Each structure stands twice: as structure tokens, then as C-alpha cells.
Amino acid sequence: MSATLSSFLGIFMKVGFVALIFNEVRGVILAVPVLYAMYQSGGTAMAIWLGFCSLAGIALSVIVPLIAAKRVKRYVEKKQAESEPATV
Secondary structure, X not given: OHHHHHHHHHHHHHHHHHHHHHHHHHHHHHHHXXXXXXXXXXXXXXXXXXXXXXXXXXXXXXXXXXXXXHHHHHHHHHHHHHHOOOOO
């Protein structure tokens, strides 16, 4: 059971890593139109504020999965370390 769970989590982590890379690319693609719109508007206060809010939302959608992936990886490593017998 432990080996099956470990291999399943390993595959899950690899798929998650690929999804994370696509999420990073998506964040860059979404940021370009926001920056261009801010440039076209002449840098008005409202455009800067809307651009900041849009970019902050994009950044959160990229950063939060990174943090979650790190926590899941630590959890998996901890569970694997607990399941392995201690050698002296």
C-alpha cells in the first residue's frame, strides 16, 4: 500500500510540476496586455491602479500554486521518511 501511494504521489508531483510550468507561462501571457494597456492610457492614476490590481491577481495565481507545491512536496518527503525504517 505504501509503495502504491508513494508512486502515485510521485506521478502526481510530476504532473503538477508540468502544470506549474504552464501556469507560469500563462501568467506572463496575461501580464503583457495589462502592461500594454497601461502604456496606451498614458499612465493615468486609474490605469495604473487597475493595472496593479490585475497584475497582483495574476501574480497570486502564479505564486500560490508554487507555495502549495512546496508544501505538498515537504509533506510527501516527510511521509516517505516516516515509512522508511531507521538504520543505525
